[in-house]
Amino acid sequence: MFGRKKKKPKGHPDLTPDPDWHPRPVAGRDRAPDPENRMIDLEDVHLAFGDLVVLDGVWLEVDRGETLVVMGGSGQGKSTILKIILGLLEPDDGRVYVCGVNIIHAEQEVLDEVRGEIGMVFQGGALFDSLTVGENLAFRLREEGELEEEEIERLVAEKLTFVDLEPRVSNLMPAELSGGMKKRVSIARAIMGSPNILLYDEPTTGLDPITSETINGLIKKLRDQQNVASIVVTHDIGSALTVGDRFAMLKDGDIIFEGDADEVMETDHKYVRTFIDARVSGA
């Protein structure tokens, strides 16, 4: 039913959108939403861990070729949103549409197919310690078992080159890499299956300004060249303004502000203003 195609055409090739799915317009935009281009829709998502309410009715949407930056302080649930989109966490209430498919209570087969559309760059890289860089990159394709080994090796070299790493890095172990190299390898691994959606969890945290700029450049390059829909979770306002098309501020489990770069810089919303000014002056 959900057989993967090796070359993905535009649109949602392998997934049948839910008939009940009606994407809502992006906040502040006049044009009607295009279901063909809408990649992620979070509708009224609630999640609590015991007494701790993490998400309290979150609405988010991301279109193809667009980068949404989710900002907010530590512990506000930014990374939780990414885990919900990946199906690693199930919300208590609400709907999560990825390529039009509601992944809440979805069959494992559907969830696996949806995950095939997503590449995730974890905060610490999350590279498998026991595998070489090349094996890390090839992992997903080898698991799927659809490509010849030669083709996989070619793709590994291609993706390493894309993230400005030499193919010889392929033989190194993750422990031998610097923080910036780990992030780049993590990005290379995320794009191995040519996903339509990329999720970045704090991609520049802990990196020096030059390496951060390299990572920002890669995020923009992926959006511009591969037309992917991206969500970047960060509290690095400099990085956010460099890579983002739209911005959402998460506080106390809710999106308290949404807008483009100009609106962010000009907003008089007290919390957003304080957050941005503190970050800019602290940078």
Added chain:
Amino acid sequence: MATVASITRPVKSSLEAIQDLSLLIGRTVASFFRPPFYWRDVFVQMDAIGVQSLLIVGLTGIFTGMVLALQSAVQLQQFGASMFVGQLVGASVVRELGPVLTALMVAGRVGSGIAAELGSMRVGEQIDALEAMGTDPVKKLVKPRVLAGLVMLPILTIGTDFIAIVGGNLIAWLSLHQDAVTYWNAVWSGLYMSDLFTGLAKPLAFGFIITIMACYRGLNTTGGTEGVGRATTQAVVLSSVLILASDFFLTKLFIEIFGH
């Protein structure tokens, strides 16, 4: 109200832990019959659990056998029954001490290693990364370890049993000047066919307990590196207690079945 909550909260979390463990056991057993099978990972784990434990279980075996022979020689000599040393050592080792001591040593060495490895993967988001790439952590991480445990524990126990009996032989020869034929005949006469069965059935159960408890604690690690340390300790303590408790119930069951 606070008092009620302080009572119900640990009960609730214990019940949740039992539920999670039962689910993991169910998923693991079901995964035995479903592809993919990571045979290379199974062999790697068989090496880690089995081959690399040979020295430690060998040392455990030889000293256990020697101590048993030494203690029983002193007692049996008083009654002029020193020819029964082999019988006592053989029966004790094959029925009880071999399986239990091997399992306890493996729980300490391997259980802690598995919990630490999976715990580090959990806090480093590597398990999330596995799932994000569509790989089931139970099939990729738990199944190979449990299968390796099921295969290697009985093999290690056979090794421990043999080395322990050889250790007893050494003491019987040095202390009692008993020849090897007398000793091994006594060993053989003290064993029933059912002992061989129970001596292998127990390690099978222990292999499952050690690996599943270690995987469970590792996969449910929270709280960073401190959490990894906690998970490792809990894995060893829980599996050691479960080994001893299940040994009692298995012994009781086998006595009911075989009559001795």
